[in-house]
Amino acid sequence: MEPSITIKADTIEEATQTALSILQATVDQVRIEVLHSPKKNFLGIVKQQAEVSVTKLGNLTATPLSTESSTNISPNQQSVAVQESAVSIDEITSTPLSKASAEPMSSSIEKAIPTDMEDLVDFFLAEENSDVFATYDEAPTPQDTNVSTQITEDMPFGAWVENQVLYIHEDEKKYPVIAPGKNVTLKVNGLKVTDRIAVSKTDRIGIDYQDEVTPSEFSIQLMAQNTRAVLFVRPGKIVHRTLQDQPVANFIQLEVDETVEFFNDLKLDDVYEKVQQLGIKQGIDYHAIEQAMVLKEPGEVVIAEGISPIQGKDGELDWLVEEVIETEKDDTEKVDFREANKIVNVEEGEIIASKIPATPGKPGKDLFGEPIFPKEVQEIIIKTGKNTTLKHDRVVAVAPGRPSIEWRGRLVKIDIIKEYLHQGDVGIDSGHIQFQGDVRVLGNVNDSMNVTASGRVNVKGTVTRGNIQAGQSMYIGDNVFSSTLSVGRENFVISELVMLLREILGYTDNMQVALHQLLVVRGLQPTELTSRELNHLLRLLFEKKYTNFRDIVMRFVNKVRMHISVLSEEWTNLADSLYESFIVVSSNPLESMAAYEALNDDIRATYESHRIPPEPKAFLTVPYAINSTLYCSGNINVTGHGVYHSVLKAGNDVSVQGVCRGGEIRAGRNVTLDEVGSEVGVKTVISVPADGIIRIDYAHPNTNILIGNRQHSFASGASRIIAKLNADGNLELH
Template identity: 25%
Template sequence: MEKNHIFTGESVDEAVQVALAALNVAEESVDIKILQNEGPGFFGLGRTKAKIKVVHKMPSEETGWENMLQKYTAENTSSEERGEELQLNLDGKAWIKEGSLYFQDTAEQKPVLILPGGVTALKNGKPVEKKTILSQGDRLDFSLEKQARETSWSVKVDNQKQLVELRVTPGAYFVSTIEDAPPAANLYISTASQEIPLNQLTEKDIYEQLERMDIVEGICEEEIKAATRAERPASFIIAKGKLPVHGNNGKINFIIDIRQQSGNYKEKLDGTIDFRESIHIPTVNEGTVFASIIEPTPGEDGISVFGEVLKAKAGKPIQLAPGAGIEINEETNEVVAVSSGRPHVDQRGQSVRLSILPKLLHRGDLSLQDGNIHFIGDVEVHGSVHEQMMIEAAGDIWIHKNVDKASLQSSKSIIINANALNSKIVAGQSSAIYEEALKLLKQFLYNYPSFLKVFQQVTSSEAFQSSYNGKNGWGPLVKALQEKKFPEVKKSAEALTAYINAQKTLFEGKWKDFSDMIQYGLLTFHHKSPLAEDHFFEIERQAFQLHDVLESPSASSSRIALKYAAYSEMYCDGEVDILGKGAIHSHIYADGYVTIHQKFIGGKISAKKGMNIKEAGSPGGAKTLLQTDSTGVIKIEHAHPDVLLSVGGINHKIRMEEFYLTARLDSEGRMKISRNN
């Protein structure tokens, strides 16, 4: 059945265009029949409209199952689709098709056009308000609001003057179109907008900005071009500098392994521990080349994006002080042993002292009739060390039996096969001792530079030079400055020199020389011969030099090993092992790890790396403090009440008997205690 539609218009051509737009078809797909041409109305009044009938062309007849399917679907279509003659009612309506406005009005019905914001129109050449009535012959011209976004960009230099970052947010313009709308009496115009990137940044803009910022080095042309082509927000590194490569410090390269190596401890028949049999001690023969000096490298200068040269720090040379038994071949930078013995290395920062240590062997006990021992090498005592005796050694100390109310001080390790009772034992450069020296040195340096500045101002003034009697030296002036303005200089100088003298076996000769300089220049006011003015500046120079040495980490790693300790103090820059019954009411300070194989009752352990104790405290509640750094771990198999654990300054007190504790700090710095049976 044919599909018929009736349309009208001011002319036949207009009626055809209205029909094609309303049906959304091409002219060749329909048959058009003119029912009435346009012309004058009755009695010459008005005009009659043209009327046409539009009929969809039917497809060719199909056969077989296709014909059956066509018949079946036709039976299920609406009355309009079955071809009933129906006039599409467009009277008084307007519609949009492919961006163009169409409308059909009658004397009784006029379509209304409603404009949104951003859309303006001219009707017959005159601006249209928000709403307008459409009548036959009206001509509408639309104007859509045009919008655009400017490109934004910025250039930033990093703090190291190494990278220049360009951040770009491209601009855009927005193309608006009027959307199609079906016939309606009140036609609301709606628009669609499409964003099209528009990057207005040019290479010229960027280069001019770099010039304004004085950026001249490492400009990346490809990145600049890429930035001008960006269609979305992005960052570009448009210039790069070069960081300086600092030189490597000089160092000592050891050709042989000079480290002591420990094995399992062995207990002898008399109950003492044979520590020596568990330790390998390296030795060298006379004439052996056992090390070489590696010179520092100068480094390579860098450059900033502003063209500034960034100077590289040259590596620091090793400050090698050859000790006994050592010679240095200046041509080859080789270190040669001129005597047989054990190589000894004492290093802190870039200061290194090398020596070949001989060995002193004392047979039997060490008592008052033998006198104290001060030796530059290793010391071995076959018996015990008795009350009030002292051993000071630059090498290891090995005591075959007991140490009772005595003092042992070694630059290396101390091994006691039996017990230490009421004794002081110091091995290596324990931070507990050197931290006190650093504290006193800082107090001195806090006061002394101000004193030295005033001293220099006074001595360089003409009035002073004309009135001061130089034959008396600087003593009276120094004393007057201390009493009137700088009393803290004298106080801190006295404290520092007293500590150095009390620990003289633990400090090298330069410390003794420094102490003597302070004593002679700041604490002694009557001199046989006048001091040079430079003496006081040399005090400051050496003070800062020693300060830097103490601030540098020690390369030493000594150890203390013994069977049992009671009422004793131990200081060690490495590990402490107590393998027998343990220790009671003793204080142990170690930069490494502390291992107590049995009990630790009363006293204090401060071990930077941590500790492992079989039993801590006592049923009676003896005050026991176990302390480690924030990265250390405390392990206890059996803990009694009143044992105080301290990890990184966070404390926890044991309230009841507990077993298999592990204490450490978690990632948030809180004390974490785990209990594993």
Template identity: 25%
Template structure:
């Protein structure tokens, strides 16, 4: 065997690899240094005694001592950082220090209202050199000792560092002292700003229910199914709501001394209709008995609605119904009929091939077949009036701007014309749509008159104002800018009042539907059998109350949530469901599910399916395995 192999065998024999050493082995960045190597008689050495380093040079031909780096320490030999093993001499200047650690941490909250201090154990721990026997190759090490320091000096240092961060509020030095004397090593509050007291917007507390309830009562020993639907009503003089004024908040400041102002509170704008009075202390009082109503979004309108009641069917004998208030039908709505109302619509029967539109809620205690039902929308005539009013408002604004420019140009040329002539010329050359819109408006008014429509006061004002824009001869009679402004104002008032007549979230409820289109800006509630080949749209949610209520064919769309019973069938046409947030289904057989831009096709039976759209991942989450997704 060669000498090289002999050397290898000797090294292997010298390895200490018993079982206990293997178990206790831990990796370290520093090499294991054997300070027990045999020191030659003439070799130099390094010794740490009484926590001081002593270097002894070799004699004769002995080996020079070597200092090995320690990752825990910064060791300097003659001013140079020790990075690798280095020979040292007795006249070398050897210095050391522990690598810097944090004695404490200062943090500022995200809202800049609090300053916290956390003291670390290193604040109380000092280090000294660990005594080691003399060795030619040595890695000096340290051991912890209690650190003595001036408490007041440390507190002053911490406070100074807090101020350096730009903190301009009082620092709680007592809390700092308490933590140093009795450390918990957790974050403590040492300075804080003055938080804003938020403003509170004005709001309305409503004392009446907007929900139509079904109550079974016993009459002469018999359950009264016929009159189970209860429509909320109030008596004259009853307080139906309380308006609360906005409350101003209080300013504050952050830890940097910057002022923090509360948001300006919003006042709730309420406009009572003639049947309602608002007292000085904000009470909303009914002046007549009837069904209370609150509508509008930015402007709230309270009213006690008139009720038009038909004790029977709506058919060719009754004619179409256009009413400014609630409509109650105690019968069926027959083929080809139309009902438009500015309140809620109550139908105690079925709806056949008709069109129903209510500005508020629609309640059908029966089935809807081949019909269109709209809740939270204008009726046919009001929709046309609203669109024309919007178009006229824009055109009149542009007309007034054009007139002001033309007036300046004529003034420069020192030329004068009557205002009526200027406006008529502008309408004839640049704004022909104005006279067309005005004439379309009066055509709708005439149709409304034929149907004995009741005109609210704000519509009557616009009817009178627009006479000045009906034709060019009438336009010539305009004698001031104020006349144009007055027309513009009356149209804007009409738009605002019409918008206020729409309930913010209107409900539609019914038993079942077939081949129908049902839309609302609020909820749709399907109370019994379900829907077949129908289109449903809800501004908030669609709820099928019975677990066995069906969706077969058609399209069901809700901005937020769908709670469904049995969706699709094995053989029929696949329905389409869309929801922006969640879909819960008792049983699904087949359907196309869409949530935002994600689409799933399901063609197998799944029970108790829960779907939720995840905004972060932009994916649909499910409690069940989904096919091909």
């Protein structure tokens, strides 16, 4: 059998050159067939490799396919003389061309195909679809397998393969049928066959199956900010093929057995050249490259490493005050730890917290010798509030009370909150309670009474037709009837004030630039501008250019005054300054350009310190509520019998133990309920945003759930429900 291999490579020239090297032959000693041409996409990237079949030619002689010549197959069996690669070049050229070429194939090929390698590749690229190659493909190929065409009377009918020899035995009534299998090329009488075909002893049958060689490959990838180079190695392989033995049958499909042999013929110089092309200079591991050259299985090896940067550490706040858990007890002295409040009290002069400075990182170096800088570290910004001061990066209490901490990004605000303790009921005798701090009521809150606190509110008894507002959290020990409870509304007010401040700051920045330009035109220094001239220029700017400015300032001032009970002095002081400087200028005008710039800095500082929303730590806890409105910017927890005909709105989660009958629940994240609705079909609505989840143990009919813009109404009762949107945005019930 003639040596023949199939090679894949990026170009036809490369594949041909590899095949010639393996066969140790020259161009004029082989037959070359282009199976596939290389293809590239519009970016020039190889999409399909070139594939060529190269067969080394030997001294071939034609043996007539005659029934007269015979040889002994076994002592008791006669057969046709076994032919190995028995179709010669003379036989090919004597076959008529299917595309009506008047010239013999051999002369056509001899005239068309050059012998120089570069010219040969160009020829294949230009002529791969020409008539010459089409007719050449259709001509019989040399047989790569012994085919016996003579029979004896005692041979069975059919077709079979034994020791890589194909036997065919026909009779007067029927013919055997054969078909090519995978990686087998079958030609009968010069025509390529791809499906079943009936054959006889007079047919010229060519069976071609070739070894396939895939060359070794490697690639280098840069990773981890160019601090690591990884060599990926894929060893080459040779697929050796032999024709499978087949038992006697009316039909057989010619199949091949395959064995795979791996090899690694990568060269160190090629890898070193690629490393140099990539510009890698640092940390090359030559020993690792040498190890990769002997891999017989696909693998990866780190061949170069730079120096990764060492990341720094952001600044932190070291909280030095120990928290004490205070619990509420009922008459049986049983403690419900879900109702526990964290109570912290400090004395004046006590250090509450200390600032831990940020630690800068250290730069690294990539494989090209360039520095890699770590992420910039961020310091925390401590803003002291009521009854606190900052001394040597330590927060110190200047009055006794409860420390309050509020985070807004990297800014932390610390206050000392005082507590007002009310011994009895809040009623007509006591009047309304309004306090900048915490409020603790040991009795009830009666009809039409208000309790307002900037910190926490704790009511031991019931609340009946009352109105209670807390800035941070609220705990009600007994039931709530026809009342309004609100926690954390300050955060929503502040978010609206921040939006107004952003507009005001835009105006004041532009006016500051305009004032400096006017001073330059008049040839004055900022210190030479009098109070009267400054306010006259401002009035002109209000009238001629910034006509909306004073309206926006007035909206800001009114909103602060409307919510003065829940806002800190920072907001009221700024509102007063803006009102006196820009609304009633004659009463307290700005004295100088420096005063204007200082006011503008105050506006900016307030905006920057509040533009990031605080962490949602607020909570509202009640045991039972009926005909009431519960609002909290954080979580709402109902821990007793449930809620009836009430509206619950939470910025985060809502959790209700017991029954939820009638009314509405809206949560910013998730809702968890025991029982919803009633047997008589009272309408109850539960809604969360698109990324929220609703969990219900049992839902009665006429319960409606909304997730994002998707909704579902329960027509009958359902248990153990988990409702959420899937990846396609459709509502799923589990």
